[in-house]
Amino acid sequence: MTHTLKRVGPPLLLLAPSLILVGVFVYGLIAVNFGTSTTDIHTAAQTTGQEPSNTVWFDNYLDLLGNDAFQHSLRNLLLYTAVFLCGTLVMGFLWAWLLERPIRGEGIFRSIYLFPMAVSFVASGVVWRWLLNSGQDESATGLNRLFQMTGLDFLQNNWWNNVDYGITAIAIPAIWQLSGYVMALFLAGFRGIPDELREAARMDGATTWQLYRHVLFPQLSPVALSALIIIGHMSLKSFDLIMSISKPANYQTKVPAVDMYVFKSSFDYANAAAIGSILLVLVAVVVVPYLVRTNRRER
């Protein structure tokens, strides 16, 4: 007993500050947040305790999920995530593939493809709001004007001002910003493949395409999975970009994270907390199996 304490005690003590902080700020607050989401705190007076609040259990969740406007947000989130994921994975993979074999200027291409990651979503939102301006023909600026100048007039559209698919327009800047990251992941994946594998395939007379198709690509599936998880969970949390391109009150492009902000601003803490919990569940469904699997594999 004392032996175990001696062995486990000091490291735990050293971890204690972080464990307490993470314990309180992550797990503790998640629990409290869930508590708030089961109350009827919908007004400023209730948040300060001036007026009483009651427990309503899952009513907020049921109301939200049955509400057309919130369903629209969930649908937007799904669409956005689908486009964002496909876009970054395809672009990132393509770029990595193009850069995988040594080529002059590789460093420059890589750095420029990756640089948008160093910029905040708020800053890139400024320029993308201009690029995705919905004005067409005479009043067109941004990409619509560029389409006219390059003879691609038919591509002109009203971008994020479309109620049904506007959200996919906002996925474009997200793809612009994160494809380089996915490229870097895939490049590391390519470089991690032992040269012997290529050699062996070549000895067996494989063509370049066969080499990729049957030897190299299959080796990249763990990278693809990581990219999927990382981009996927980022997408579910998307907030900054949407806020800086369109207004929070903009119905076309709202997602749950934006709704949460609007509820919080109007002191509807119960609904804001409920949305927070819904997002947490969505992310956990994606991330927890991955974390558990990684943890297990390491042992």
Place this chain on the structure above:
Amino acid sequence: MATLSTTTSPTTARPATPSPRPKRPGGFTLARTLRYAALLFFLLIVLIPVYVLLVTSFKGPGDASPARAWSLPSTWTLDNWRTAADTLTPAIWRTLQMVIPSAIIAALLGSINGFVLSRWSFRGANIVFTLILFGMFIPYQAVIIPLNELVLDLDLPSGVPTLILLHVVFGIPITTLIFRNYYQTVPHELVEAARIDGAGMLRTYWSVILPISIPSFVVVLIWQFTSAWNDFLFAVFFSSSQNGPVTLALNNLANGALLQDYGVSMAGALFASLPTLLVYIVLGRYFVGGLMSGSVKS
């Protein structure tokens, strides 16, 4: 930004030099030309927003017509940059005051955690690590409402002090991850030798582990600097335009009275991004090292 279980080995922190491979018969000139064409095409696409930002930031009111949207400024002016710099400079200083301490504290905590979890381990350390790591993935929306109350209860002044605390706490998972993966590449024998020499846990950390941690510290500091600098979510919930960081100020600038004045907002966007871009240009290889702490462990 989040990333998962990997190795930031000492080598990944350095430039990823392409290992020279023997030329193979597949490398026709045609294939090579097509590759270059494709790479250049994508390069142009990626740079479109940069062109727009730069050009628009130097345009005056004379270039307001949509017809001149993509043309170079008819007269180049610095007015937009002056306005943007005047508006954003106080926020830039506040952001520095917020980012530097939070990056340093989070890095120190991460280093200690990483050491304990990898080289002074105990039963259940993996579970503890996974529990910490989960904090990196949670949508912060799931804690903001009670966090708001907690910060009020702690009597922390809104703005910089609160944001430092938040960036430290929510930075712990990623800094722990990066350091742990780095220390896992340190040979066990080094730690064992120190132990046999009678060094305790703290002594081992101080004299064996810390001195070889510099590359990881660079990666972690850059990572924390960039992500705290670019944060908008905490900024919008826990600070105001009077005491908030530059992302908030930029957003207000772009949404405020100057809504239609894209010249000023674009100059502002560039101005606010200068520090992170500078870090990226000067220390890019370490930045990539930070990113790669997210790649896979095969």
